[in-house]
Structures are given as C-alpha cells and as structure tokens.
Amino acid sequence: MNTSTIDRYTLKHYTRLIISFFGSLLVLTVYQYATLYFKGVVDVIFGTSFFIALVHQMGYSSLVGVLLAFPFNFWENLRPRYGFNLVFVVLLLLLMIEAMLISYFCTALVPLGSDLLGYSFEDIQTTIANSGGISWVLPLGFIGIVGMFFGLYKVSSKHYHHINKMYPFTIILISMFIATLFIEGKPIDHNKTQYLALNLYDSSTEDTSYNSDVEYPLIKSKPIPNVLGEYFQLKDSKPNIVFIMVEGLGRDFVGEGAEYGGFTPFLDSLTTKSLYWENCLSNTGRTFGVLPSLLGSLPFGKSGFMELEKYPNKLTLFSILKNNGYHTSFYQGTNSSFDNVDRFLSSENVDFVLDKSGFGKNYQMQAEDAAGASWGYPDKELFKKSMSLPREAEQPRMEVYMTISTHEPFIPPKKDFYEAKVAQLLSKRDYDRKTKKVIEKNDNVFATLLYADDALKYVLEAYRQQPNYDNTIFIITGDHRLIPIPQRNNLSRFHVPLIMFSPLLKQTKKISAVNSHFDVTPTLLALLEANYELKMPKKVAWMGDALDMSEEFRSKKHIPLMRNKNELKEFVDGEKLYSDGSVYELDENMDLSSAFGGSKSEAKLKAFKSMNAYVTNKDKIIPDSLAIFSVKKEKFTDSEIIWINSVYNGQNFDKVYMIARELAFEREYEKSLLLSRYILSEAPSHIDTKILTGRVNVWMGNYDKSIEILKDCIKMNPNYIDSYSALFDVYFWSERPKEAMELIDQVERNSSSAHEIKDKIERARRQAQKKGIAASLKKKNRSDT
Numbered sequence: 001m002n003t004s005t006i007d008r009y010t011l012k013h014y015t016r017l018i019i020s021f022f023g024s025l026l027v028l029t030v031y032q033y034a035t036l037y038f039k040g041v042v043d044v045i046f047g048t049s050f051f052i053a054l055v056h057q058m059g060y061s062s063l064v065g066v067l068l069a070f071p072f073n074f075w076e077n078l079r080p081r082y083g084f085n086l087v088f089v090v091l092l093l094l095l096m097i098e099a100m101l102i103s104y105f106c107t108a109l110v111p112l113g114s115d116l117l118g119y120s121f122e123d124i125q126t127t128i129a130n131s132g133g134i135s136w137v138l139p140l141g142f143i144g145i146v147g148m149f150f151g152l153y154k155v156s157s158k159h160y161h162h163i164n165k166m167y168p169f170t171i172i173l174i175s176m177f178i179a180t181l182f183i184e185g186k187p188i189d190h191n192k193t194q195y196l197a198l199n200l201y202d203s204s205t206e207d208t209s210y211n212s213d214v215e216y217p218l219i220k221s222k223p224i225p226n227v228l229g230e231y232f233q234l235k236d237s238k239p240n241i242v243f244i245m246v247e248g249l250g251r252d253f254v255g256e257g258a259e260y261g262g263f264t265p266f267l268d269s270l271t272t273k274s275l276y277w278e279n280c281l282s283n284t285g286r287t288f289g290v291l292p293s294l295l296g297s298l299p300f301g302k303s304g305f306m307e308l309e310k311y312p313n314k315l316t317l318f319s320i321l322k323n324n325g326y327h328t329s330f331y332q333g334t335n336s337s338f339d340n341v342d343r344f345l346s347s348e349n350v351d352f353v354l355d356k357s358g359f360g361k362n363y364q365m366q367a368e369d370a371a372g373a374s375w376g377y378p379d380k381e382l383f384k385k386s387m388s389l390p391r392e393a394e395q396p397r398m399e400v401y402m403t404i405s406t407h408e409p410f411i412p413p414k415k416d417f418y419e420a421k422v423a424q425l426l427s428k429r430d431y432d433r434k435t436k437k438v439i440e441k442n443d444n445v446f447a448t449l450l451y452a453d454d455a456l457k458y459v460l461e462a463y464r465q466q467p468n469y470d471n472t473i474f475i476i477t478g479d480h481r482l483i484p485i486p487q488r489n490n491l492s493r494f495h496v497p498l499i500m501f502s503p504l505l506k507q508t509k510k511i512s513a514v515n516s517h518f519d520v521t522p523t524l525l526a527l528l529e530a531n532y533e534l535k536m537p538k539k540v541a542w543m544g545d546a547l548d549m550s551e552e553f554r555s556k557k558h559i560p561l562m563r564n565k566n567e568l569k570e571f572v573d574g575e576k577l578y579s580d581g582s583v584y585e586l587d588e589n590m591d592l593s594s595a596f597g598g599s600k601s602e603a604k605l606k607a608f609k610s611m612n613a614y615v616t617n618k619d620k621i622i623p624d625s626l627a628i629f630s631v632k633k634e635k636f637t638d639s640e641i642i643w644i645n646s647v648y649n650g651q652n653f654d655k656v657y658m659i660a661r662e663l664a665f666e667r668e669y670e671k672s673l674l675l676s677r678y679i680l681s682e683a684p685s686h687i688d689t690k691i692l693t694g695r696v697n698v699w700m701g702n703y704d705k706s707i708e709i710l711k712d713c714i715k716m717n718p719n720y721i722d723s724y725s726a727l728f729d730v731y732f733w734s735e736r737p738k739e740a741m742e743l744i745d746q747v748e749r750n751s752s753s754a755h756e757i758k759d760k761i762e763r764a765r766r767q768a769q770k771k772g773i774a775a776s777l778k779k780k781n782r783s784d785t
Helices: 003-007 011-038 048-078 082-108 114-118 121-130 137-156 166-181 192-205 265-271 287-296 317-322 338-347 379-388 415-428 433-441 443-465 517-531 598-617 638-647 653-665 669-682 687-699 703-716 721-733 737-750 754-771 773-784
Strands: 240-246 275-281 327-332 352-354 397-402 472-478 495-501 509-511 558-564 567-573 576-579 582-586 592-594
Touching (some): 011 082, 082 137, 082 192, 240 287, 265 495, 287 317, 287 338, 287 397, 317 327, 327 338, 327 379, 379 397, 433 443, 443 472
Parallel strands (some): 240 472, 275 509
Antiparallel strands (some): 472 495, 558 567, 576 582, 582 592
C-alpha cells in the first residue's frame, strides 16, 4: 500500500483552509466595525459598508486561494503534508498581519500604506512604545487568531461538500475575485493587507520624470506682498518671533463653530484677540512635515523633506533671521532624533536646541503608559523649562516649540481632574448625540486637550515676564488634526487653526479664506522686510505665497497635501479638492460635496509630484549663490565609505555606537572616531556617540579637545550623568582640580543622577584638597555671597 497517497492532503482539505481563512477575515471585519462603532466613528456595525467590506474580504480570500493552490498542490505531490503545513502557516501570518493593520486603522482612522517605508525601524519602535506599546493584548490576540482559524477548520469538515477537481474550483475563485473589482469601496471597506500591498506597488512604480526648461522652478519672480503691514504697529527694533506648534490641534476643536468646541477655552478667547485664520491647512497629515512647511515653505521630497538622504540648498525662517542677528532656538519635550528633527535643525545652524535629554531633575516626565513607555515631558513642563532659560534683552529671538501631550497615549498630568472637567462640560453643553458619544468614548483625548489649553495659557502669561514681551509676535497652529477622533471628510485631517497674537497688533480679524502652512514664512518675511533693513537673498524659493486675508470664504490657492510619508494623494485646486481619485467641492464650512472635472486637478497634482521629485533629488530649490548656510555634510573618502559599510549594515545607531565603542576599547582610536563621525553626521543628537568622541580624544592625549566636546555634551543635555562622568575623568587625568570642583556644583545642580558618580566626585574633592583648591574656593564663595 502507498502510504504517501493515504497521508497526502487533498483539495478538500485545501478548500476547507480557504473557507476557514475567509471566516476568520469575517470575524476580523466584525471586530473592525464594532471597534469603530463603540468609538463613535460609525453609526451601525452591520450597515452597507460592512457588507461591501465582506465582498472585498471574499475577493481577497479568492485571490489568496488561487495563488496558494499551486504551491499547495506542488508540495503535496512532492512530499505529503508539506503543502498543507505551508499554506496553513502562510494563511495564519496573513491573518495576523490583517489583524494588526485593522487595529492600526481603528486607531489612526486611515489604512497603513506606502508611508510605512518613510519611517525607520527605530521610529516605528518609538511610536509603538509611546502609543500604548505591545502589551499582553497582542500575544493574546495572536493566540485567539490561531484558535479561531483552527476551530473554523475543524468545524468546516461537517459542512463541506467534496470538490473532486481543481479546475472548476479555480474558476470559482477567480470569478469571485474579478467580481470584487467592479464593487467600489473606500479604505474602511478594503482588505487592509491588499490595500498596503497595492499602495506599496503604486508608490514604487509611479512615474515622476520632470520635463521643463526651468532649472529652479520654485524661485519667485515677483516679491511677496506685505499683507500684514496694516495690522501691526512695529517698533524700531526687530520683533521676537515665537512659534508654538501644538500636536493634533485641529480646527474642529478651536474657535467659533468648532465641532468639538469647549475644550480649548483659552485658545477660543485668543482667537478673538488675534489675527485668526480659521481655514488654514497643514500641508502634511503627520508631524513629520510641519517644520519644513511652516518655517521653510519647502517641498516634500518622497517621504517628507526631513527624510531626504541629502538636504538640498534651502532657505528657511531659521537661517534668514539668524543671518539678521536673531538668536534661534527650538524646544520640545521628546527625542529630537525622531523624524530627523535634530538633523534638520543642525542644517540650519540653530543656536540652541532643547529636547527630552536636556530637562534635568526639576521637571516631571509624562506618566508612563501600560507598556512602561513615555514620550518625554508634557507641555507645561516644556514651557516651564523654557521660561527658566536666560534671554538677552538686546538680541531679537526666534523661538519654536513643538508640543507632545495631545498625542497618544493621551495621559495628561492630573488626569482625573481633567477627565472630571470633560464630564462637567458634557453635562453643561448641548452636544448632538453623535458628538457626545465620541467625547464620552474618548474622554482621555479631550482631557488632554483641556490640559494643553491650560499649558498654552500658562506660557502666554509667563512670556509677559520675559524681555521685550511687548515686541513679540506669537504664532500658534496645529501640526495636523488629532487622528483618533472621527473626521468629517478627507480634508479634516489637514484643517488646523492659525493664530497670530501680539501686543503689536493694531486690530484683530477673523479670516475665512483658505491658506496653508506654506504661506506663513513668506508672509512674515514680507512684513519684516518692509519695516527693517534685512539681509535677504536676491531671490527666494517658496512653495507658498502671501496669506490670503479675506474675511469672506474663498479658496484661490493650489495646495498639495501629503497625507502620510510616501502618500501625496490630495490637492486643493481653488475651490476643489482632488483626493485619491475623487473630486470634491469645498464650501464655507470646509465640508465637501461630490464634483466633476477632476482631470485638471489630477494633472496638476501629477505635475507637482514631478517637480517635487526634481527639486529635492537634483538640489534645484535654490542655487548655491542664494544659500545662507550651505548644508554641512561630513565628507568621507571612498575607502572610508567602504569600511563604514562593512561594519554598518543598516542597524540602528545605538548598535553602531556599540561597535565604535568596542573599537575604542581595542585601541583602534582612528576607526572609532571615523565611525562616530558617521553616526553624528546622520544623528547629531546621539549624545552617547558624542561622549565617546570626547573619551577617545583624551585617550589619544587631546585633553583640550576632549574638554570642549564634553562641555558641549553637558550643554546639550545637562541631566545626562555620563557626560559629567567622562569630564571628571579628563579633569583628574589632566590634573585640573579647580575645574573639577566647579563641575561638582554643576552636576549637583543639574543632574538627578549625581549619586551614581559619587566616587568620582569624592576623588575630585580629594585631589582639590591636596592642591589646596577646596579651601580657596570656599573662601571665594563666601566673599561672593
């Protein structure tokens, strides 16, 4: 008897697997719609959309069934059970991927597409960790999927009619798949794995070839008009400029007529005392694009400007104002290496950067989520830290803040207090049923909005005590709209308030014309240039133009909108919005209605994509002659690059740092410094690498160079104890007890971890006593007091 024939799995078993696969997808679809229903996003679970989704899941199952039928048959004929086990594992993996993508969709309310390629593995890890993390729910979910799939397979045997031949079954599957191609669906209806695969394919094969005789297409041929001049009474000295970019601050939460009004009372009041653009658009649907768009009016590149491997020559508000005597600074409570913020700021020679690493022991980090992760410091702590820093009264300042509290996992300080305020607002205000349901289901999100609003009130009041408050212009806007809260339409994600408040304002105004972040930098520079002698480039290159100041609603601009990294699918073309193949008409409430004539808008978007790729890839934004700060890029010889690539295989920079450290321990100092130089060229805020370069220099006998590097590390991050530890060693080996004693005061004042190096502190004191330094320092301190 041939046991292989007996043991071989047949088409019957394969068909049962595909049926079980579809059944599991059906359960996941129910999970998706139930989750969205209880979040207040959809009105019903089993509506028309659900059944369209069901048809698409059926088509996806059919496609998978056709593709896997041949390897199943091949391996079963070659070796019994191999084909069955292979298909079983593949289907399980596909189910797990679909489950994760559905969970992402239920959180972000947009499916994951080619934007996946725009994030580094480290960024993805950071986002997951700080947005709830991978908790016990995930492995439990995977166990549930395995159990569901296996259980459905067992149950299917009772209701299965044997199909003897492969040929008719294949025809059935292909017919089912083709049928789904004629049923239009939206992202909510699509199988999320299929959507991701098609999106990645479209993005990688898109033609962005550029044909034009214009070498620098972004250079402006006409000067930007000074539309703000009549609203400001400027002083003789240049004004301070303060930007506050609030995470997730959408127009739906701010100002008169806000759909979810009442949760930003301070900002609501501020809109009536300011120039207030109620219909401003962020140019990207995520934070990655706000700095280049708002402060540089820069194109996107493929995955966002800050993701470009090599920055082209550019002009930004940072560089132009710094070149005109401004002190430039940037403040955030999170890690500045995320989204390459540190690299972008470094390319603009920003004078001072504060991030998560530089707060010190007197500030409280955001509470950890269930997975034990925290983004960093909440908004009010960020503002308190900033207010504690010295400011020169004689020098104008450009200060930029990026907040984080209104980001997942939405854990504000005094959480219970703010959630109680949400409940109080719900009881007092007359929200419609759907809006009320959304607020109730997302009370932590709205509690965080209340906290962020209080933090903004604090910082605006605190600025009154700062030098030249009466000569300061504040610009407050959102980087994009809060993603977890249901959106009215495809434009809502980009719809943010733009508030320009200043003691210098002569009059206030609410502006209803459609504008974008691209227009802010050109408009501010036109105001300054009209009133002061600025050193300006002869020509500028901006994506935007002057802000439209019309009180009446109108939409005259052409505005590209990048939904996610790698996803440039929206384009505002006057009063029309082109969005991923569909065309809509904009009205005065920024609501959308279906429209015709989208071919011209689609052509404009395609032309922009080609130009966008050309200027960023070919360094054709501005010529070298117009650049204020040429982009400083570390230069490596061909042999150095080959060696770097031989030891650096795409790992994250923490792992590369460990390689550089091992090289230093092996006394391969030159190689260690070379690898460290490479790391810092790509991640300027990687402080461990910078400390390593300080240590290697002292081991090579370069004491002064080492001290310079380590002092800069302390300035960058006054709380990080490793910088002090290394500098104590340098002072000890170079016999500089006086400097070491001064460092003791500094570390005890700034670092919460001074106890970790108490042996080095005591060693410094003993050395100082031997040299008679300690007594003289105490005597000096007494005389100073």
